[in-house]
Amino acid sequence: MGVGRFTLRATSGVARRGTLELAHGVVETPSFMPVGTAATVKGLTPRDLREIGSQIILANTYHLWLRPGGDTIAAAGGLHRFMAWDRPILTDSGGFQVFSLESQRTLDDDGVTFRSHIDGSTHRFTPENVVAFEERLGVDIAMMLDVCTKLPAPEGAIEEAVRRTTAWAQRAAESWTRGDTALFAIVQGGLDERLRERSASELLPLDMPGYAIGGLSVGETREEMARLTRFTAALLPVHKPRYLMGVGTVRDLIVAVDSGVDLFDCVYPTRSGRHGRALLHDGSEINIRNAGFTRDTGPLDPACSCTVCTTYERAYLSHLFRATELLGMQLLSYHNVFVLNDLMAAARDAIERDAWDAFRQEFQPRSP
Amino acid sequence: MGVGRFTLRATSGVARRGTLELAHGVVETPSFMPVGTAATVKGLTPRDLREIGSQIILANTYHLWLRPGGDTIAAAGGLHRFMAWDRPILTDSGGFQVFSLESQRTLDDDGVTFRSHIDGSTHRFTPENVVAFEERLGVDIAMMLDVCTKLPAPEGAIEEAVRRTTAWAQRAAESWTRGDTALFAIVQGGLDERLRERSASELLPLDMPGYAIGGLSVGETREEMARLTRFTAALLPVHKPRYLMGVGTVRDLIVAVDSGVDLFDCVYPTRSGRHGRALLHDGSEINIRNAGFTRDTGPLDPACSCTVCTTYERAYLSHLFRATELLGMQLLSYHNVFVLNDLMAAARDAIERDAWDAFRQEFQPRSP
Numbered sequence: 001m002g003v004g005r006f007t008l009r010a011t012s013g014v015a016r017r018g019t020l021e022l023a024h025g026v027v028e029t030p031s032f033m034p035v036g037t038a039a040t041v042k043g044l045t046p047r048d049l050r051e052i053g054s055q056i057i058l059a060n061t062y063h064l065w066l067r068p069g070g071d072t073i074a075a076a077g078g079l080h081r082f083m084a085w086d087r088p089i090l091t092d093s094g095g096f097q098v099f100s101l102e103s104q105r106t107l108d109d110d111g112v113t114f115r116s117h118i119d120g121s122t123h124r125f126t127p128e129n130v131v132a133f134e135e136r137l138g139v140d141i142a143m144m145l146d147v148c149t150k151l152p153a154p155e156g157a158i159e160e161a162v163r164r165t166t167a168w169a170q171r172a173a174e175s176w177t178r179g180d181t182a183l184f185a186i187v188q189g190g191l192d193e194r195l196r197e198r199s200a201s202e203l204l205p206l207d208m209p210g211y212a213i214g215g216l217s218v219g220e221t222r223e224e225m226a227r228l229t230r231f232t233a234a235l236l237p238v239h240k241p242r243y244l245m246g247v248g249t250v251r252d253l254i255v256a257v258d259s260g261v262d263l264f265d266c267v268y269p270t271r272s273g274r275h276g277r278a279l280l281h282d283g284s285e286i287n288i289r290n291a292g293f294t295r296d297t298g299p300l301d302p303a304c305s306c307t308v309c310t311t312y313e314r315a316y317l318s319h320l321f322r323a324t325e326l327l328g329m330q331l332l333s334y335h336n337v338f339v340l341n342d343l344m345a346a347a348r349d350a351i352e353r354d355a356w357d358a359f360r361q362e363f364q365p366r367s368p
Numbered sequence: 369m370g371v372g373r374f375t376l377r378a379t380s381g382v383a384r385r386g387t388l389e390l391a392h393g394v395v396e397t398p399s400f401m402p403v404g405t406a407a408t409v410k411g412l413t414p415r416d417l418r419e420i421g422s423q424i425i426l427a428n429t430y431h432l433w434l435r436p437g438g439d440t441i442a443a444a445g446g447l448h449r450f451m452a453w454d455r456p457i458l459t460d461s462g463g464f465q466v467f468s469l470e471s472q473r474t475l476d477d478d479g480v481t482f483r484s485h486i487d488g489s490t491h492r493f494t495p496e497n498v499v500a501f502e503e504r505l506g507v508d509i510a511m512m513l514d515v516c517t518k519l520p521a522p523e524g525a526i527e528e529a530v531r532r533t534t535a536w537a538q539r540a541a542e543s544w545t546r547g548d549t550a551l552f553a554i555v556q557g558g559l560d561e562r563l564r565e566r567s568a569s570e571l572l573p574l575d576m577p578g579y580a581i582g583g584l585s586v587g588e589t590r591e592e593m594a595r596l597t598r599f600t601a602a603l604l605p606v607h608k609p610r611y612l613m614g615v616g617t618v619r620d621l622i623v624a625v626d627s628g629v630d631l632f633d634c635v636y637p638t639r640s641g642r643h644g645r646a647l648l649h650d651g652s653e654i655n656i657r658n659a660g661f662t663r664d665t666g667p668l669d670p671a672c673s674c675t676v677c678t679t680y681e682r683a684y685l686s687h688l689f690r691a692t693e694l695l696g697m698q699l700l701s702y703h704n705v706f707v708l709n710d711l712m713a714a715a716r717d718a719i720e721r722d723a724w725d726a727f728r729q730e731f732q733p734r735s736p
Contacts, residue, residue: 038691039684045695068662068687075665076681084679294436297443311452313444316407319436323406326694327413 003140004182004209006241006262012356014233014260017348020210020241022088022140023180024080025055029241029262030347032248032340033058033090034270038067039083042270043333046085051307052338053345055087056140058265061133062094065123066116070136078138090141090265091134092245094125095186096214099148107147109164127168128175135178143212143245144172146186151219158190161215166202173206184243186214191224193231200235210241213261217246225252230259250283250343254363257347258356269340273333276321280304281339283363288332293318306338372509372550372577374609374630380724382601382628385716388578388609390456390508391548392448393423397609397630398715400616400708401426401458402638406435407451410638411701414453419675420706421713423455424508426633429501430462433491434484438504446506458509458633459502462493463554464582464614467516475515477532495536496543503546511580511613512540514554519587526558529583534570541574552611554582559592561599568603578609581629585614593620598627618651618711622731625715626724637708641701644689648672649707651731656700661686674706 003023010017020027034041034049037060041049049057059079064070076082079089098105098114105114111126127145134142145168147161165188176183185203189195203211213232216225229244233256236242241262247253248266256264269279276289281303286293288300296314308317308331320328350359371391378385388395402409402417405428409417417425427447432438444450447457466473466482473482479494495513502510513536515529533556544551553576557563571579581600584593597612601624604610609630615621616634624632637647644657649671654661656668664682676685676699688696718727 038687038693040688040691040693040695043694045698063691067691068683072663072683072687075663076683082681082684084684295440295443313450315436315440315444316450316452319406319440320408323408323431323435325406325408326411326697327408329694330413330698 003180006210006239008239010352010354012351012354013258015257015347015351015356015360016260016262017351018241018262020262022056022182024086024088024140027055027088027263028348030253030257030344031055031263032253032344033263033265034337035060035265035267036083036085037267038063039073039079041333041337043274043330044270044337046083048334049085049337050087052334053341054337056090057085057087058090058092059083059137059139060094060097061091061130061143062097064091064137065094065133066118070133074136080138088140089137091137091139091143092265093130093134093143093145093186095143095146096148096246098125099150107164109167111145127172131172131175131183135176135181139181141182141184141210143184144169144186146188146214148188148215148218149190151190151215153190155192158188158192158195161190162188162195162199162202165199169203169206173208182209184208184210184212186212186245187232187235188215189232190215191220191228193228196228196232197235200232204237208240210243211236212243212245214245216244222252226255226259229256229261233259233261248340250279250340250363253340253343254347254360258360269336270333273336274329276328276332278332279336279339281342288314288317288328289321294322300332300335301339304335304339304342306335306342308332308335308338371548374578374607376607378720378722380719380722381626383625383715383719383724383728384628384630385719386609386630388630390424390550392454392456392508395423395456395631396716398621398625398712399423399631400621400712401631401633402705403428403633403635404451404453405635406431407441407447409701409705411642411698412638412705414451416702417453417705418455420702421709422705424458425453425455426458426460427451427505427507428462428465429459429498429511430465432459432505433462433501434486438501442504448506456508457505459505459507459511460613460633461498461502461511461513461554463511463514464516466493467518475532477535479513495540499540499543499551503544503549507549509550509552509578511552512537512554514556514582516556516583516586517558519558519583521558523560523563526556526560526563529558530556530563530567530570533567537571537574541576550577552576552578552580554580554613555600555603556583557600558583559588559596561596564596564600565603568600572605576608578611579604580611580613582613584612585634590620594623594627597624597629601627601629616708618647618708618731621708621711622715622728626728637704638701641704642697644696644700646700647704647707649710656682656685656696657689662690668700668703669707672703672707672710674703674710676700676703676706
């Protein structure tokens with residue numbers, strides 16, 4: 001097996017069905033990655049995730065750097081052993097988190113200095129030390145440090161972000177040492193197609209094992225996101241995995257798969273679950289706290305085969321949220337991640353059958 | 369099988385090893401019941417509880433009466449199906465909860481009127497409607513409505529509580545209809561041995577399938593509790609199960625088994641777990657939030673074989689609590705219930721081998 005090797009198995013329209021070989025296993029794409037920011041997917045155990053069928057999860061460099069820190073994770077033998085997850089892990093670089101804290105960071109050409117949201121202590125990320133941290137964690141996919149700009153932003157700011165992201169990508173690629181960690185570059189460029197084109201054209205010569213579309217899902221409209229996703233995905237190499245960062249509603253996933261994207265992550269299913277919101281297989285969403293569910297003896301999602309839907313009724317789940325019981329958060333998080341995982345499995349099947357377009361159209365009307 | 373039948377299998381000193389046959393399965397005693405107040409054991413799934421080996425859990429009439437109410441649970445087909453737990457369930461009568469809310473309740477000979485802690489609405493418990501509610505839930509063991517008095521209390525108050533508890537027990541026994549629900553009486557009497565004797569002597573002629581020791585673990589010293597447990601247990605029938613309500617530290621369980629008690633319940637293991645406190649097999653307790661554990665690569669409890677201790681290191685559990693992640697609460701609750709369950713399994717084994725006294729002495733020095 002070639003670590004980081006991506007094999008395109010089938011296409012249907014622009015949608016792609018692939019296989020990504022990583023150090024801790026194979027990821028069938030398109031695939032959704034649940035978010036385990038702080039080395040745990042909130043509300044779910046590793047066993048839950050295996051049962052759901054999650055193939056790869058995401059963790060976050062910014063959060064793990066600050067707490068518990070690289071020494072603690074290294075002492076455990078790496079992130080997989082620390083959190084008892086033996087399938088692939090991708091770590092985001094922390095760029096997105098650092099640039100979300102506008103007032104607390106100072107950017108220069110060499111890197112970015114920022115303050116911890118936990119204790120106010122000062123830290124510094126450079127392209128090199130972020131790769132070194134991710135390699136120390138032993139993750140399967142490491143994202144490079146990029147400059148991610150909130151939208152709307154003046155063109156000058158985005159252009160500057162693209163320039164720095166390219167320069168940092170070159171440095172990250174040069175500092176990359178572990179063959180079992182696939183290092184991905186991130187295309188920036190905001191909503192400007194010329195800048196997206198420039199960013200991609202500057203990063204492609206690095207010949208990284210994968211490319212991400214960054215800087216979306218940060219304040220733009222859904223239409224803008226769809227347009228830029230489609231535009232940017234088309235710029236990326238056909239035979240490498242494409243990852244759209246931070247995207248995770250049913251509707252957005254469908255649009256992105258339809259644009260030829262292979263990997264996704266989002267806190268949406270788990271965050272929604274903790275707040276009592278359930279995603280249904282038809283693309284709609286319900287809030288289990290609504291009064292109408294207190295006596296509802298039906299399953300959470302009649303179209304779902306997950307253990308929550310086959311075990312409990314809506315009235316029980318409603319009760320758990322009204323009584324603020326932990327189990328409610330656990331069960332809805334489980335169901336929501338299952339729905340997105342199931343959606344990706346169905347998408348893979350539809351692409352294999354060259355029936356993607358019909359599949360996609362089912363999800364148009366009711367999606368949130 | 370005779371529902372509610374208790375068979376004494378062995379004794380070792382005063383400690384007893386028995387088998388209690390219930391509608392949803394057999395309970396090997398001594399046995400600890402995790403508390404699922406609102407139809408969920410906080411932080412644990414039914415699968416977790418089965419894996420831990422819990423044979424029976426407790427739920428609470430006061431809480432379920434107020435929310436979600438009997439109609440909702442009956443519509444689900446009973447409490448077992450509502451919460452997806454197919455092993456035995458015992459419901460406490462709600463007496464303890466009602467009498468904890470001193471200012472909000474009015475007691476008379478017929479019953480007790482109280483206000484909901486949730487919405488201030490007015491409700492009334494009588495011996496009859498509590499049994500009817502528990503039977504509607506379809507539980508395996510239903511506790512009678514008793515009058516439970518906080519300690520310290522003037523002798524008049526305890527005497528009055530004993531009188532009413534007896535009168536209510538007679539009415540509860542008369543209103544009892546379901547053969548698959550075993551109705552247990554509760555001995556009151558505070559710290560007064562004469563009143564304990566009177567309460568027991570008044571309740572024994574009812575010939576209920578089981579007897580509980582109530583009104584302890586409500587403010588008295590540990591020594592007083594031990595003395596009254598031993599005194600009261602000795603008053604109860606040899607061939608019926610004895611249940612000490614609300615007791616659950618390692619040390620108190622040992623003392624109670626040593627007094628000939630068979631069943632226990634307490635929120636202690638799950639509540640401690642949610643707050644980062646872990647019970648260890650040696651009877652000591654640690655707080656995983658303590659700074660010393662942040663780099664500790666050892667298991668939570670070196671003497672424990674539970675999945676938490678064989679999977680995770682202390683540094684990870686420490687991290688989860690520092691990051692206020694749900695998984696921390698789940699894992700420590702799991703471990704703590706496992707410890708008490710394991711303790712009861714070891715006690716059963718020691719009693720069978722007539723080696724109870726040696727076993728008991730191991731737990732004396734370090735117990736919290």
